[in-house]
Amino acid sequence: MTVFHFSNINVVFYFQLQEAFAKGLLKPGLNVVLEAKKKCPNDVEGMARCLANFKKDLPWVERLDMTNGPAADIVAKAEGKSTEAENSEINVEDDFQREMYFYRQAQATVLKALPKLHSLKVATQRPEDYFAEMAKSDQQMHKVRQKLMVKQIAMEKSEKAKQLRALRKYGKKVQVEVIQKRQKEKKAMLTAVKKYQKGLSDKLDFLEGDRAPSKGQKEAGGGGSGGGGGQHKKKGINAKRKHKNEKFGFGGKKRGLKWNTKDSYDDVSSFRSKVAHSKNKNFGKGGKGKINANRPEFNSRQRAKPWASFLTPHRA
DSSP states (O other): OOOOOOOHHHHHHHHHHHHHHHHTOOOSSOOOOOOOOOOOOOOHHHHHHHHHHHOOOOOHHHHOOOOOOOOOOHHHHHHTOOHHHHHHTOOTTOHHHHHHHHHHHHHHHHHHHHHHHHHTTOOOSOOTTOOOOOSSOHHHHHHHHHHHHHHHHHHHHHHHHHHHHHHHHHHHHHHHHHHHHHHHHHHHHHHHHHHHHTTSOOOOGGGTTTOOOOHHHHHHHOSOSSSGGGGGSOOSOOHHHHHHHHHHOSSOOOTTTTSOOHHHHHOOTTOOHHHHTOTTGGGOTTOTTSOOTTOHHHHHHHHHSTTHHHHSOOOO
């Protein structure tokens, strides 16, 4: 046995359905209650009464209402079209034609309203010395101006920072290029020196370094054999340089220069018997081991040495 629990509303609706089914009002399919269409009565009298309630008899200057058609289209007149044919051809779905119609209607309103305002002695132009009250207060405009100035200063600082960063990058690039150039020149000079030491080259251009002749020197010294340009030309090796080259050599072998050879061992031309058999032979020629009476500080220095007592004679 199945037990159904219905509320009061459901029970009432159930009996209504049974009655409708018994009368044959229910048809197969979805049964939906259709509401009757709302009728909109055209109550002209009621509208007139409402209009009369809030209508006020004000002069036209206070209302400024105009009802008129559009102004004549110059292009349509040039093409020979009449105003009625022109207005009938306007398509309300076309945005351009619709906006042009509103524009011409505003033109016609201005042409009709201006003479009427002038007849009523109403000014239609703003005087040159007219000062209108601002919508915003001076304090608020001052804040806006300050904010704009702060924004402008921040933009200028940002631009300056960008320029400084660009200059730093450029300076760093130039510095790297200069360092690379110096390293390249140094490497080239060292290579030239090594070639000269090994005898692979006889040029001494690397000794000039960066002292390249200027443009004025080239013009002064490059004028041929005549003139005063000869003083800028290289005449040859300096005498001082030549003496040093003979004394110290050109950078060749330096080890073993003081070693004895067979010829130096057999050469006894520089032997001096007086020097060799002298009592003060440890001090060399000229009696350097003697006490210098004119220099007492020399004597004190000699006595300060630990081995000076063996060399310095004792005075009585």
